[in-house]
Structure formats: C-alpha cells, structure tokens
Amino acid sequence: MTPAARLAAAASVLDSIAHSRQPAEVVLKAWGAANRYAGSKDRRAIADRVYKVIRARGRLVWAMGGREDGRALVIGSLSLIDGLPLDEIEALHSGEGYGPRPLSKQERGRITAAPGELPGWVAASLPEFVVEDFKAVFGDRWTEEAHELMAPRAPIDLRVNLAKTTVEGVEAELVEAGLSPERTPWSAAGLRLSAEPPPNVQALEAFKQGHIEIQDEGSQVACWLTGVRPGMTVVDYCAGGGGKTLGLAMLGQPVATKAAVVEAPAAVWSPVGGDGQGAVIQPKPKAKPVEMGIRLFAYDVVQKRLDNIRPRLSRAGVAADLRLLGQNGGGVEDLVRQADVVLVDAPCSGSGTWRRRPEDAWRLKPAEVERLHALQVQILGRAAELVKPGGRLVFVTCSMLRDENEATADAFEENNPAFRPVPVAEALKAANLTDAARERLGQLAEGHRLRLSPASTGTDGFFAAVYERTA
Numbered sequence: 001m002t003p004a005a006r007l008a009a010a011a012s013v014l015d016s017i018a019h020s021r022q023p024a025e026v027v028l029k030a031w032g033a034a035n036r037y038a039g040s041k042d043r044r045a046i047a048d049r050v051y052k053v054i055r056a057r058g059r060l061v062w063a064m065g066g067r068e069d070g071r072a073l074v075i076g077s078l079s080l081i082d083g084l085p086l087d088e089i090e091a092l093h094s095g096e097g098y099g100p101r102p103l104s105k106q107e108r109g110r111i112t113a114a115p116g117e118l119p120g121w122v123a124a125s126l127p128e129f130v131v132e133d134f135k136a137v138f139g140d141r142w143t144e145e146a147h148e149l150m151a152p153r154a155p156i157d158l159r160v161n162l163a164k165t166t167v168e169g170v171e172a173e174l175v176e177a178g179l180s181p182e183r184t185p186w187s188a189a190g191l192r193l194s195a196e197p198p199p200n201v202q203a204l205e206a207f208k209q210g211h212i213e214i215q216d217e218g219s220q221v222a223c224w225l226t227g228v229r230p231g232m233t234v235v236d237y238c239a240g241g242g243g244k245t246l247g248l249a250m251l252g253q254p255v256a257t258k259a260a261v262v263e264a265p266a267a268v269w270s271p272v273g274g275d276g277q278g279a280v281i282q283p284k285p286k287a288k289p290v291e292m293g294i295r296l297f298a299y300d301v302v303q304k305r306l307d308n309i310r311p312r313l314s315r316a317g318v319a320a321d322l323r324l325l326g327q328n329g330g331g332v333e334d335l336v337r338q339a340d341v342v343l344v345d346a347p348c349s350g351s352g353t354w355r356r357r358p359e360d361a362w363r364l365k366p367a368e369v370e371r372l373h374a375l376q377v378q379i380l381g382r383a384a385e386l387v388k389p390g391g392r393l394v395f396v397t398c399s400m401l402r403d404e405n406e407a408t409a410d411a412f413e414e415n416n417p418a419f420r421p422v423p424v425a426e427a428l429k430a431a432n433l434t435d436a437a438r439e440r441l442g443q444l445a446e447g448h449r450l451r452l453s454p455a456s457t458g459t460d461g462f463f464a465a466v467y468e469r470t471a
Contacts, residue, residue: 001042004092004099007074009038010049011100014070017050017359024050024359053077054358055125055150062122064110071100072107079111086112125150129366130351133401141455148454149400149461154355156193156201157184157459159215159246161316162432163253167191173206185458186441187220188432189250210315215243218352218452218459221441222345222396223247224431225424225450225464230254232294232340237383239298239322242309244345244396249318252294296320297335329382339386345396346376346408352398352461355454369403376408377415384416384469392427393419393467398460400453405463409449412465419467421448427466 001009009031017027028050032043053060053073060076061068078084078092089111095101121128124146134142158181160170167183170191174181179199184190191212193199206212223244228234228251236245298320300306306322313320325331349369354361380395387393395412397404413419425442433441444450444457452462 001038002097002099003045004094005097006042006045007049007078007092008098008100009035009042010046010053011070011074013046013050014053014073017054018068018070021363023357024054049074049077051153051358052081054362056081057358057362058122058125058127059118062118065106072110074100075103075107075111127361127364130364130401133403137400137402137451145400145453145455149352149354150358150361152355152454153195154454154460155195156199157215157217157220158191158193158201158212159187159220159250160189160191161211161213161246161250162189163250164209164317165211170206170211173211174204177204177206184217184220186433186437187217187224188434190217190220192217208315210317213243213246213312213316215247216353216460218457218462219243219398220247221450221452221459222394222462222464223251223343224433225396225427225466226251226341226343226394227392227427227430228252228294228341229430230293233335233338234294234296235335235339235342235383235386236296236298236320237325237342237344237386238346238379239300239309240305240345242298242305242312244343245296245298245309245320246312246316246318248341248343249294249296249313249316249320252296253318293318297339298322299325299332301325329379332382332386335386337386337388339388340391341394342383342387342391343394343396344380344383345398346379346404348372348376348397348399348404349401350398351400351404352453352463354400355460369401373403373408376404377411380408380412381415384412384419384467387419387469389469389471391469392422393469394427395465395467397463399463400461405451406449409465412467416467418469418471420470422466422468423448424450424464424466 013027013031017024020027028047032038056077057073059080060073063080064072064076075089078089086108090103093100093103121131124131124143126134126146134146138145160167167189171181179193181191181193184192201207201214226248228248230252232252234248234252236248239245298309303324306324309322323331349364349372350360384393395409399405424445428438428441431438441450448466450464452459454461
C-alpha cells in the first residue's frame, strides 16, 4: 500500500470505530481480515495512525472546526502531530490510486490557520465534561494525570501464578522466549513487558501452562487488599472476565515454593494368596495431603462471561463455583452472612483504562456516569449482605471519576453503618509486598480509600475502598 492509501484506510477505520461500540483493536482486526492485500507493515502503519488520532481526538476536532469524521481527523493529525507542511499534506491527497481525494478549500484553511489558545480540555485530550472532575481530584497535577492517561502506550503487566511456579522461573521462561521482563514495583507476583513491539502473550508456553495471566498491576494490588488466605469463603461478586477471580484463587493457594504435599505411590498388584489370583495392594501415602485453598464463588449477570472463565481456571489449576446472578441480586441466598471476603469490582466507565482503550473516552457521556453510580450503589448494598461479621468487603473500580468512586463509597457508608472503614495500610499488612511498596501505598491512600493512576503509580487507574462488617 502507498502512504496515501494507508491514510485513506485509517480514515475509514476511524469512521467504523465512531459508529461502533467495539474496541478499536477489534475494528482494526476486522479491517485487516476484510482487506487481505494489506501486509503486516501496512496494518501496523494504519493502526499507529488510528491510535495517534484517537489519543489526540479533542485537539484534532478543535483544529478542524468541529469536524469528527475520519478524513478530517487524519488531515489534522498530519499537520498537528506529524508537523507536515501544507504542500506535503496535499501531495498525500492527490486523489490518485487508492489515496484520499484532494483537500478542499476549507480543509486547507483549517490546517494553515493559527491554532490560538487551546481550552484546557482540548490541550489535555480529555472529554470536556470530565475536566472539572480531574481538577477537583488531582488539583494542580490534573494535566499530568490527563497526559499519562491518554498519551502513552501502556505496558503489558503479567501476574505470575505463584501456586504453580515462581517469579524467577517465569522470568527465565520469558527471557528464553526472547522477551525482556521487568519486576513491577508494587505486586510481588508482577512482571512487566514493553508494548513496543507488542508481544503475543497468549502464544507463550508460560501462558499455555498457566504460569502467567495478563493483569494490570493495579488490579493485582486490588486483590491484595482483600486479605484472602487459605481456608476462607470468598466471593467475587462481579466477575466479568475473571481476572480478579483468578487473582483471588491464587491468593488462596499454597505458594509453589512452599508446597510440600507428597503423592502416594501408585497401587501395585501382588501375587499373594493360595488361589494364585493375587491382590491389589494400596500402599499408604508418605505424607497426608493438607487441605488448602479457598471456597471461591464467582458471580456475574452474563452467562457467557462465566463460561469464558472456565478455561482460564483450568489453565491456572484452580477452581471456583461459577454462578449466574439473577434479577435483583437473586441466587446468593445460601451465602448471606457466610463470606469472609466479598470483592465488588463494580461496573464503571473504565476511564482508568483509557490509555489502553482511548476510544472509550469519546464515547462516554455524563448520563452514563450517573447511571453507573446509581447501579454501583445498588450492587454494593446487595453484595454487602454476604459478608459475615468480621468479614471484609472491598469495593473496586477501574475509573478515574469521583461519581463512580468517592460518591459511591460515600453513599454506601451513609447507608451501611454496620461496616467500619479498614485503613489501606492495615489491609495490606499480610500482603506479599516489599516493605517499601506497602509503606508507599499506605501513604498514597486516604485512610481506607486508595487511588492508583498512570501518573502516580504507573498502573491503570483504580479506586478501592475497604470495609469490615462489625455486627
């Protein structure tokens, strides 16, 4: 494909993304499958252009006079991001072959106009309605938080399955596969890979053997906050894709380096007895296996999500009771006041993952945030009924917005006086973290509430609040 044809393809993909709820990655794959003539370099160039445009969408729409179509955004990106002069942009828009048609008079005027002073939301590449929220939460640091959330390409975090192997063992496996893993600064089970070039993690033998799962380090920290230990009854109330379900299951298993269960020798046949028929002798095991693990329940309102968790559990070598959550929270009656830990990874905007899916930033509307807040309050109240006295409730979102975080926590605390806040520092006492990491996370917390973000912790954006039932 010529450079001009790649630009036309990128504009087409951007229009498809704008009219879809699918992730940009899925739309790009679909385009590649439908256009087999495009080679790997072509697909990579088109994807790079698409993501450049999405991350700078606010600025590009502003520069192009409010136009939001793929063609206008690509033209704006050539000027504002690539810094190309008008004559070079026009050369790429000759209308020849499969390239885009020539520039209009208005388009020339937009890319040659003086930019002027950009509004704060445009400069930060954030939807306009979330800017005041960021200012209130992060103060003078709000632009830094916005930039880190929208600009960089996020690394790929892995969680080592400590019930099967060790971090050192997986490091060696990844190095042998030609990768360069780094230790994550917070989670003791975390390794990090660069996203450039993007590795195919699922093709790795370590993944196939259940030694690793893709899980952002912030999500791993959220699991540590639960304080799960072997022997507990644990509920993942909103299981979704099952990432935290597997994380909780790992916490409830003996660590691989400490597992000391000795298998019994195989049964053998012995020619004993006067009839010559012999007998099967069952030798005694050398050591009696110790019952370990947790009683883990994973709930979701969508059966397909639960079905997708099954192979992940099998690969990881752990188990969970997967249950469909009924209307109005039905189906949990046998667990009321029975759970030692309930994790509520509540539905949210996913704004904490915008560095991975920047297209979602421009799909979010204020009414959706309001709807999600109301849903969270409802879900959290129902999930709390499962926590036994002395048990722990952990509310988690992958959102950066107050209405989905602090506002929901405030509403829960007002309506549930039987739950006391548990300081994050206290919740992390038993976590498998370094002393420095535990201390720093405690400092970042505001009592029982913890915010993680790309700028402050190098993770996706997460919010967590920790509670304990007192009566």
